Amino acid sequence: MKRNLDIVKKRKNQVKTEKKWDYNKVFELFPNLELLQNSLGKNLSGGEQQMLTIARTLMGNPELLILDEPSEGLAPLIARDVINLVLRLKEKYGLSILIVEQFSPKVLNYADRCYVMDMGRIVFSGRSGELKGNKKLQKELLGV
Numbered sequence: 001m002k003r004n005l006d007i008v009k010k011r012k013n014q015v016k017t018e019k020k021w022d023y024n025k026v027f028e029l030f031p032n033l034e035l036l037q038n039s040l041g042k043n044l045s046g047g048e049q050q051m052l053t054i055a056r057t058l059m060g061n062p063e064l065l066i067l068d069e070p071s072e073g074l075a076p077l078i079a080r081d082v083i084n085l086v087l088r089l090k091e092k093y094g095l096s097i098l099i100v101e102q103f104s105p106k107v108l109n110y111a112d113r114c115y116v117m118d119m120g121r122i123v124f125s126g127r128s129g130e131l132k133g134n135k136k137l138q139k140e141l142l143g144v
Contacts, residue, residue, distance in 0.1 A: 033048070
């Protein structure tokens with residue numbers, strides 16, 4: 001698993017920036033990965049693989065983290081843990097994050113802005129609190 005993190009670290013064309021993420025910082029955020037650092041990525045559970053993917057991305061010191069349905073296919077408790085870890089990245093480290101996700105109240109609680117798409121078109125764009133606080137709008141746009 002640690003080799004997966006090294007791959008990003010060894011890129012030749014990587015922009016020279018102040019190193020923000022290293023093993024210690026990644027393992028602080030994902031303590032389970034530290035325990036599994038000698039395992040192969042293919043032997044990790046779905047949630048652990050999702051954490052590894054995020055950790056590998058962080059090793060590249062991104063300015064923006066883009067996640068496409070990070071909780072898809074995960075057990076509800078594991079999905080919650082992954083979303084909580086992503087939200088910690090925003091809160092603790094100030095990382096900008098774009099999450100594409102099926103309607104998730106947990107994500108909506110922490111998002112600054114929300115976009116709802118239907119058939120490839122944006123049908124709502126606004127502050128997350130506007131959607132969260134409007135049950136009629138949620139029912140109209142999200143069917144909840």
